[in-house]
Amino acid sequence: MNKSLAEKFYYYMKLGREFELRAKEEYMKGNIGGFLHLAIGEEGTHVGAILGFGNGEFFVHYRDHVYAIARGISPKLLMAELFGKITGVSKGKGGSMHFYSSKFNFYGGNAIVGAHIPHAVGLAYAKKYLGKSDGVMVAFGDGSTNSGNFYESLNLAAVYQVPLLFFCENNYYAIGTRIDRVSAFKDLYKKAKDYMIAIQIDGMDVFEVYRAVSLAKEYIQEEGKPYFIEALTYRYESHSMSDSGDYRSPRELKIAKEKDPIDNLLKKAFKESLLTKEFVEEIDRKVEIEIEEAVEFALNSKEPDLEELYKDIFCED
Amino acid sequence: MDYEITMPRLTDTMESGVIVRWLKSEGDYVKKNEPVVEIETEKAIQEVPAFKDGILKKILAEEGQEVDVGKPIAILEITKEVPITSPPKTQEEEISVKVEEKITPEIVEEASKIGEQIQQQTQAVKEALASPYAKKLSADFGFPLKELQEKGEIPSPAHEKDIREYLYSQYIDKDTLKDLKQYSINIDKLIKDLQGNLSKDNIYRYIKENNIYKLSDIPIFQKRLIEHLSKSATVPTFHIYEAINLKNILDKKEFTITTYILKIFADVMQNHYRTRIYYGNGKYRIYPSSNISVAIAVDEELFSPVIKNIEDKSLKNIQEQLQILREKAQDRKFDPEDFEGGTFSISNLGMFGIDMFDAIIPYNYSGIAAIGIEKNGYVNIVFSFDHRIINGKDAALFVKELKEKFDDVEYIESLK
């Protein structure tokens, strides 16, 4: 474990959490509309995966803010997107669930469960064909492992032998249905293990996620083969802002929160002297300012002009 | 059960027919063998009967429409019994039924009053409809379209052509306009060119000066004739020219020369089987009897019905047959068999003072004899033969015997 890594973990996890807490507040104020899916509680999984994977294209589902922040997409552009402003990362046309940035190799948000997994297979195929080896990662939830897209993609990734990391974040709930009620396997990595190497890790521990993903990355790059990681994690919030979350008991939530990834990180980092109190306080201040600036930026940004409606449909217009 | 009445094949060459007139209306009860429709074929107009008892449920082909053989022209609902509940009647029809039931002058008067009322009502109800373009056009011309439609000067629904026709009728009288339609003429241009002076004389002068032609549809029988003649023209043909002695028959008053000619030809054909051949589908059809077709012209139409078994017929009989065929031609009402079975043909233009001419062989016949005018007891005949059926020598022998027979007094006297 090194110090600078722990500092990065803390910064992105804190920034992610504060961003989402603020997004929740802005949603309640009416500044953000549509569906808003929060990943509070899952920061260890999201930040550990992105930092562990390094470069290479990344595909993700609709619970995507923390991943994007960890990738380096500015909270300003993200918040503006959530506010539907022209300055947003997708000019206000995508929103919380779907934004893209080819500059950051960031493909999604995608709001159709599992539909982005075949894209990742295809992109990995293209990279292999073009002789690029830095691999592709696709993150998806437990819910999508019951879809045809998932199984078709496991098969094809294995058939084509492409450098693709399947990253399953198992937060146990597909909206309001507990995964073991609708999946034949409680351990989801078992679904993939006949196609490729598949492991299960503790997603609440950012160090473990980081380590597992880095090793996987090395493997897919060197072997040119797919790899599968199931990270066990937990979301504190409901599926989206519009559901009550009462399908989970307060006790269950309490137990989960005891393993909070940020607390977990701090405990470990302080113990091993990787972080100082002063650093954490400084980061907290920095994050507060950044979030404040992001909201300011979003609020002050313009709405798209009406003619924007007709733009960006085709390349050739 | 529904039964389709299809366009019948009335002759072996018929490919399509034109509906001339429906003799029954939709809803009428038709008995088996009762004529339902008149069909025009290349040869004639014929009545076509129903083959089943039933109600004429739906007419599928309008009068004037050309329909391919075998395609449905009407639907008959087969039923043995005259329907008790007759098909739905219009109010007018209903009234006339009542009138028939108990005819008294009062009822007739009352009925006619009601009839008028209904007529007025239906007229009032009938909307003045027009296509968008017809509306636009009449607005451009400043026509009060709805008013004109109510007056009946423009029909409803109105189309572009109705508006144009109305426009033209403002400049040109009705009969001339009707006649003009037959010319390949742009009436808009005519009106423009003849500004101010659209009198009948001026219009026709314009047509002549601009060399504008009349465009005429070819009647179906003529089309068939053209097809037939075009095929005939592809046949390898040779001719024999001969003057035939008519002196022995010229004084015969009881029967016409044509009758004698037919009889003598028929007798000689019996000795020359190749003249009794019809070339069909790559095979020879050799007929035992002498069947000769005779060209009959009525107005602009030409028919070639066949008289069969002439060798066994008396002169009187032949003459009667000829008369019947001429009458049929006048009415254009032949039976299909009138055109079947011929192998040789005779055409006569002598009555027009023609000395000698050349005739086209009816397609697949063995030959034709073209007969000119009688001069000094002789007549020039040009024989044309189909070389696929008969060769030069056989044809020469046939003509030689014909000549001998016309010369043979004893033989001619024996003819009855």
Add this chain to the structure above:
Amino acid sequence: MLYRDALKKAIDELMEIDDTIVILGEDVGFYGGNYRVTDGLFSKYGEKRVIDTPIAENSIVGNAIGMAFGGLRPVVEIMTVNFSLLAYDQIVNQLAKIRYMSGGDICIPLTIRMPQGVAKQLAAQHSQSFERIFASIPGLKVFTASDSITAYYGLKQAILSDDPVIFLEHLLLYSQDFLFYEINDFDITKQRIVKSGENITLVSCLKILHDSLEAVKEVEKKLGITVEVIELTSLSPLNLDLVYESVKKTKRLVVVSEEPKTGSFTSEIITKVMENCFYYLDAPPLRITAEDTPTPYNRKLELFSIPTPDKIATKIINWGREHGL
């Protein structure tokens, strides 16, 4: 030139000069394609560029989208349009939307080729026509190929386009031999006049266009008029300028399609013509389509369910007589 050869020629010529073009689909490689369109390309370009996929349409299109993200120019063959429904999420929710949702950040140069239409007794699940289904999705370009010229030039234009294109072919056209000649300024988005005329404008595409052309001979004979026939080569973008111009001249519109009538793409053509040429119309537009039924297996019923040259001719003639021709 055979229609299938025209398609292959287009693909082959482009693959020769651009190695980012790859083909993928069921049986497209080793087997040579179920309609022999890609025959020979597997041995010429190898399995990396001519990719045999499993029977998993959703993944075929999904993978192709990913390949396009990665800088390739994929040409997908879906065996028939009927199976495209298995990829409908990828086509509609993904392919058509991602550029827009990315605020124009991402281009997807991807062509999906597929045949449609009634062939012979393939019955309800293999006989559909989907013009309406694809042309009504913003974000997709939809082209059709009715003969070897549109097949060759149109497919080239589709593959070279940086946007997603649905390229509709017809099952019965593959083995047809069409006149082929070179055109310098072909643009599939403009539609194409295949026969000029004065009194009726007939709009159609794919196989039924040829049936319509046959019917037109009869119509012209019977009504003593001439018909202008316009091939619809691009359903999206839908540029109907040629049609408007023609209708303004002829004043009458007939649209012929193999889709079932209700909600068919013919409705869109007619609506647009009504919007743009209303005051020029001298008759209500005529729609000739398949019946609103699934396609039956029985040959007699099958033929009864779709427009045939005979039926097209009769319908136009009766309509013409009813409306002032």
